[in-house]
Amino acid sequence: MPIVSLDVFSAVASRKDKPFDYLIIGGGTSGLVIANRLAQHDSNVIVGVIEAGSYYPPGTSDFIDVPGLFGHSLGDSSLNWAVETEPVQGAHNRKVMIARGRGLGGSTLINFMTHTRPAKGEYDALESTFKNQGWNWDSLLECMKKGEHFIVQKEDVPTGSFVHSRDLSFHGTQGPIVYSNPPRWPPHSTTVDSIGQPTLNLPELGMEMMGKHGIPENPSPTNGNIIGYAKPFMAIDPTSGNRSSAASGYLEPILETAVNLYVLTDALVTRVLFDRLRNGLPKAVGIELRVEGLDKLVEIRNVRCDIILAAGALQTPVILESSGIGDPEILKQCGIECVVGLPGVGNNLQNHPAVHVAVEVDSKFPSLDMMFDPVEKEKQEKLYREKKEGLLATGLGFGVCFVPLHDISRISKTSSKEFIAKLKDETEKYIDLMHLSKEVRQGYDKQYQLQLDQLNDPDQAHIEFLIIPGELEHPDFTGKRRTMTFSAIITHPFSRGSIHHHLNGSKIDGGFLSHPADRTLFLNALVCIIRFFRTEPLKNAIKTWIYPIDLSTIDVDEALRDTDDNVELRNQLERILDEHISKNMVAMFHPVGTAAMMAREEGGVVDEELKVYGVEGLRVADLSVLPLVRSLFNFYLTKNAVHEHRFSPQHVAGHTVSVAFAIGEKVCF
Numbered sequence: 001m002p003i004v005s006l007d008v009f010s011a012v013a014s015r016k017d018k019p020f021d022y023l024i025i026g027g028g029t030s031g032l033v034i035a036n037r038l039a040q041h042d043s044n045v046i047v048g049v050i051e052a053g054s055y056y057p058p059g060t061s062d063f064i065d066v067p068g069l070f071g072h073s074l075g076d077s078s079l080n081w082a083v084e085t086e087p088v089q090g091a092h093n094r095k096v097m098i099a100r101g102r103g104l105g106g107s108t109l110i111n112f113m114t115h116t117r118p119a120k121g122e123y124d125a126l127e128s129t130f131k132n133q134g135w136n137w138d139s140l141l142e143c144m145k146k147g148e149h150f151i152v153q154k155e156d157v158p159t160g161s162f163v164h165s166r167d168l169s170f171h172g173t174q175g176p177i178v179y180s181n182p183p184r185w186p187p188h189s190t191t192v193d194s195i196g197q198p199t200l201n202l203p204e205l206g207m208e209m210m211g212k213h214g215i216p217e218n219p220s221p222t223n224g225n226i227i228g229y230a231k232p233f234m235a236i237d238p239t240s241g242n243r244s245s246a247a248s249g250y251l252e253p254i255l256e257t258a259v260n261l262y263v264l265t266d267a268l269v270t271r272v273l274f275d276r277l278r279n280g281l282p283k284a285v286g287i288e289l290r291v292e293g294l295d296k297l298v299e300i301r302n303v304r305c306d307i308i309l310a311a312g313a314l315q316t317p318v319i320l321e322s323s324g325i326g327d328p329e330i331l332k333q334c335g336i337e338c339v340v341g342l343p344g345v346g347n348n349l350q351n352h353p354a355v356h357v358a359v360e361v362d363s364k365f366p367s368l369d370m371m372f373d374p375v376e377k378e379k380q381e382k383l384y385r386e387k388k389e390g391l392l393a394t395g396l397g398f399g400v401c402f403v404p405l406h407d408i409s410r411i412s413k414t415s416s417k418e419f420i421a422k423l424k425d426e427t428e429k430y431i432d433l434m435h436l437s438k439e440v441r442q443g444y445d446k447q448y449q450l451q452l453d454q455l456n457d458p459d460q461a462h463i464e465f466l467i468i469p470g471e472l473e474h475p476d477f478t479g480k481r482r483t484m485t486f487s488a489i490i491t492h493p494f495s496r497g498s499i500h501h502h503l504n505g506s507k508i509d510g511g512f513l514s515h516p517a518d519r520t521l522f523l524n525a526l527v528c529i530i531r532f533f534r535t536e537p538l539k540n541a542i543k544t545w546i547y548p549i550d551l552s553t554i555d556v557d558e559a560l561r562d563t564d565d566n567v568e569l570r571n572q573l574e575r576i577l578d579e580h581i582s583k584n585m586v587a588m589f590h591p592v593g594t595a596a597m598m599a600r601e602e603g604g605v606v607d608e609e610l611k612v613y614g615v616e617g618l619r620v621a622d623l624s625v626l627p628l629v630r631s632l633f634n635f636y637l638t639k640n641a642v643h644e645h646r647f648s649p650q651h652v653a654g655h656t657v658s659v660a661f662a663i664g665e666k667v668c669f
């Protein structure tokens, strides 16, 4: 029943006795959670979902189902919105692509399946610091558990190898989204190979190098402690070997049975429509949409309770502005009548920027490059088909590592004190140049103050390193080469961007590298990466630098030596890295913050019930509301003890899907 034609959907909307009670805009991560929970909770409640993309039933798209094909759908415009920013000044005026999933399931159809999860203090701070009543660890832990079905598979690996924690007390085991530790790839090698490597598993070798630089192992990164290196769990169902998505978990099980749920696909919502209540307040009562194949706009009206925007952090603010909710100045420029003035809409865009460094390694090491070799490819396909094992059985979560500024400075041998001392001034100048409204400025000031405070805290993650047994930017299609990448990701970027409605559509200022602190953080993180690569035994496995290739033109070891007589060489290294950042910085796909859940007088857009200020019957429930969630990682885990520490603000220091699911579960009606 649920997936219906426009005629059926419109007919439901026009029913006098049973029109839609709730209309959800965007059948993505948060949207499908809400649809499922509302429809299942009370069969008398009529729920509608409108999704711009299509429905992909199981078995119809390998790019969606097969975990190891992650990344393949990025080039497919029917699955990826591939939003492009305006040219980024600090990145050689390149436009940067931000991937967003399109279709029932949203970004969970195309994401890389890595699972990280927030910590207690972060969620508690939403309530204690930002006064969002009911948003605390206890309630959100229940939401997270409710959505999860954790399966920890036994791993047959030698003593001393990394093993996931089997403690399921923090996790759900009955929820819709299946998380597991897929079979280890590359597989374990118990013998020392001919070039003297103790393991042929590149991610594990990478983690070992981090350990040599004093970074701790974190065997259980999903229990609220993220500092250290870890192999994350992934949203993969070990029974089918397939991706677990919002569609497979929350929609498909009720697809045939939910008689009160109606889903319209291939329909783009353009704006929300309002009536005036007797008290003068605007009440959201319907939407306008463009349906594929129709050359006119269609209206769906008569919604009794709420319209819920769950179109994601890049689309939700644009729908708000098109509907007359936003900064009055911006609305005026676009000729849109102002329904409610909320200058925070579309501002405060935060996203994780990333820079990769890649090397060619000895051909003994299995790597993702093998998929370009027809013989290896066939072997991997057979392994996946028959046993659900091998390279195709796993997503991108080979190894993650969260590191505080303190350790970045120690490993890169730079001074965090100097960095912090400069920051305050730089930040004040940075905010001044943005010419923000009074309210939005107040919210930014508050965030930056917290962000500056937490830099001194050795237990906060400021950089995430990803370890990838492969090279994503310049693949060698012959399949002959074996490669390895470390990526540096800024977990709490200082740069802010914005997305606004524009006369010719929407315009996104990614903000990347606009605050000088982010470039400095990157520089130091890349020096750490080079040190990891130059540490034995990984060093012995490396044949050449691939990315940036200019590293091959200098004596890197000499440049890294901590003496006074190599200043010119060190400067040369920094110039190469600086150019690499400008030329090659990319976006992770984690935008948040464009309709923030905070006080209206601080530029907030929604309250703690996710209701949009100043109107009735309209909520936002996706990652747009997230910006002031504190750092995920307010615990510091050592092998024997967990110590609680202070928290940090702004963008979450991790991957965002678990938060999007939790927001969906948390919406209270």
Ligand SMILES: Cc1cc2nc3c(=O)[nH]c(=O)nc-3n(C[C@H](O)[C@H](O)[C@H](O)COP(=O)(O)OP(=O)(O)OC[C@H]3O[C@@H](n4cnc5c(N)ncnc54)[C@H](O)[C@@H]3O)c2cc1C
Residues within 6 Å of the ligand: 025, 026, 027, 028, 029, 030, 031, 050, 051, 052, 053, 099, 100, 101, 102, 103, 104, 105, 106, 107, 108, 110, 111, 112, 113, 114, 115, 116, 267, 268, 269, 270, 310, 311, 312, 313, 315, 316, 319, 396, 589, 590, 591, 622, 623, 624, 654, 655, 656, 657, 658, 660
């Ligand atoms: C390529 C990629 C890799 C990622 N990898 C990871 C990872 O490994 N781990 C992790 O934790 N996170 C990852 N993420 C991030 C994570 O998947 C997202 O943050 C999360 O799924 C976003 O949830 P959402 O509900 O806010 O939006 P979405 O899930 O994107 O849902 C929004 C939905 O709204 C629809 N929509 C938009 N505009 C309209 C409109 N006008 N009318 C109707 N429908 C509309 C969209 O088509 C979409 O279906 C990744 C994201 C991407 C894109």
